[in-house]
Amino acid sequence: xxVSEDGKIKPRSWIILGVAILLTAVGQLFMKLSTxxxxxxxxxxxxxxxxxxxxxxxxxxxxxxxGILSYFVSMLMWVYxxxxxxxxxxxxxxxxxxxxxxxxxxCLPQFNETTNLxxxxxxxxxxxxxxxxxxxxxxxxxxxxxNK
Amino acid sequence: MIFTRExxxxxxxxxxxxxxxxxxxxxxxxxxxxxxxSSIFRRLLSIEFVGSxxxxxxxxxxxxxxxxxxxxSLAYPLLSINYVLILLGARYLFKxxxxxQRWLGVFVILVGIGVLLRGAI
Numbered sequence: 001x002x003v004s005e006d007g008k009i010k011p012r013s014w015i016i017l018g019v020a021i022l023l024t025a026v027g028q029l030f031m032k033l034s035t036x037x038x039x040x041x042x043x044x045x046x047x048x049x050x051x052x053x054x055x056x057x058x059x060x061x062x063x064x065x066x067g068i069l070s071y072f073v074s075m076l077m078w079v080y081x082x083x084x085x086x087x088x089x090x091x092x093x094x095x096x097x098x099x100x101x102x103x104x105x106x107c108l109p110q111f112n113e114t115t116n117l118x119x120x121x122x123x124x125x126x127x128x129x130x131x132x133x134x135x136x137x138x139x140x141x142x143x144x145x146x147n148k
Numbered sequence: 149m150i151f152t153r154e155x156x157x158x159x160x161x162x163x164x165x166x167x168x169x170x171x172x173x174x175x176x177x178x179x180x181x182x183x184x185x186s187s188i189f190r191r192l193l194s195i196e197f198v199g200s201x202x203x204x205x206x207x208x209x210x211x212x213x214x215x216x217x218x219x220x221s222l223a224y225p226l227l228s229i230n231y232v233l234i235l236l237g238a239r240y241l242f243k244x245x246x247x248x249q250r251w252l253g254v255f256v257i258l259v260g261i262g263v264l265l266r267g268a269i
Contacts, residue, residue, distance in 0.1 A: 028220060028224055029220065031211075031212065031215055032215050032220040034212075035212065035215045035216040038216060041213070041216075064212075068208075098224065098225060098228075101220060101221070101224045102221050102224070102225070104220075105219065105220040105221035105224075106221050111219075111220060111221075113219045113220065113221045113222075114219070114221075115221065116267055117267070118263060118264075118266060118267025118268075119221070119222070119264055119267040119268050120267075121263055121267070122225070122260050122261070122262075122263035122264025122265070122266075122267055122268075123221075123225050123260065123264060124260070125256060125257075125259055125260030125263055125264075126225050126228050126256075126257050126260030126261060126264065127260075128256055128260070129228070129231075129253050129254065129255070129256030129257030129258075129259070129260055130228060130231065130253070130257060131253075132249060132250075132252055132253030132256055133231050133235070133250050133253030133254060133257065134253075135249070135253075137247035137248075137249045137250065
């Protein structure tokens with residue numbers, strides 16, 4: 001349905017994949033944001049058992065719920081994408097989530113996290129490693145061509 | 149923002165439970181492939197599926213503990229340790245044949261983590 005007759009993937013599929021990756025990153029940013037409002041784990045637990053949350057912890061729980069929701073929806077979209085897109089094609093693109101989370105955490109004023117050259121280089125190397133891990137190996141490429 | 153022993157332990161637990169949950173999902177899918185007749189309810193109640201969900205939940209809990217202490221721009225890239233654990237699990241638990249390319253990728257990830265940690269601490 002999402003693959004046209006000549007075997008090319010329709011733009012709609014790429015959009016779904018893009019949104020899935022975006023939601024993964026947004027989910028992480030929401031979860032991090034929630035911890036910034038959290039007063040403390042034991043306090044939160046006590047307030048939950050007494051049904052009386054402070055406004056800070058209410059905000060924390062709101063962002064946390066939004067984070068979980070984004071995470072869950074992105075997972076569903078991911079499974080949907082994998083039903084017609086090869087894992088080896090979709091998985092390397094997932095490294096974009098690392099870029100989005102990093103750029104979001106460093107650039108958005110809510111987080112305002114520190115960065116330096118060595119941190120940037122480390123993350124770049126990790127992303128390269130993730131792409132190498134998730135690209136199809138030469139043996140798998142040979143198998144796929146012979147299957148055609 | 150410093151990596152204390154507690155934070156490091158929470159990160160390890162988070163990654164271990166998350167990759168453990170993913171390996172259990174694989175185990176569940178292998179089991180379903182063999183039993184064609186089982187109903188969806190029986191599948192959802194299988195020990196592998198319930199276990200994988202519980203593991204992923206615990207992984208998320210430990211992840212939230214990590215996030216309360218560590219910058220996201222440092223913590224999130226460290227989640228790539230997952231790739232290392234999954235590869236080891238695929239090799240030694242599922243006896244999969246791992247192409248050299250994947251070991252190389254995992255090695256590159258570990259180098260990146262080393263560089264990142266040195267730059268951040």
